[in-house]
Amino acid sequence: MTITCKLLLENHAQDWQEATVHPFLEQCQLGIIQPQQFNTWLMQDYLFVVEFTRMVGRVLASAPPEHFDVILGGLAALKDELNWFQEKATQRQLNLNIKKQPTCREYCEYMQSLADKPYPVQATAFWAIELAYNQGWQLPGKMPDPYNEFAQRWGNTDFTKYVKLLSQQADEVLETAQEDIQKQAEESFLIVAKFEHNFWQMAFHTAQHESK
């Protein structure tokens, strides 16, 4: 049987729940997240998005030309995204010239390792990483300021449509992929889910002295 993005979400509902539902996001929604927790997330996520941008560049390099439109759209959005992170950091007087925490570093190393994987595996991981934020920031419901800006950024309908297109592209190539490649795609989905959970944990359990 062919694996699809929908089936991955159905077959691994528990793992996906842990990736997208977390006290960090719930406490943003309640307006009670501590600044050092939020700032740790913001700074580490900037470093993550830098590496993610490189990953998307490599996904483009592996993709068939019919998939370029969507991926190039994603890369254009990342240009804006990186500038926006810098703006947010400046507003909060955060220095982005910092080291990655181990969880962030391991996730980034994993994204680098995807370069050696067949395109259907890369396309599945790419979709899963984007979906994690699309759902995670949307599920808790309307957030108070200043978190609403973050929730809107990744929970809005245009971003949801873009993530849907990513799933269609992944499904399309999974359909003709050999069984062992489908298996690798499934593994990549589970690894992304685990790293997403760990990333929330990292920010949520940050110690005060580690936040700057």
Ligand SMILES: Cc1ncc(C[n+]2csc(CCO)c2C)c(N)n1
């Ligand atoms: C840990 C972590 N996982 C996923 C994303 C999702 N994401 C990566 S780049 C980007 C902008 C649009 O492509 C989005 C939403 C993230 N930021 N951080």
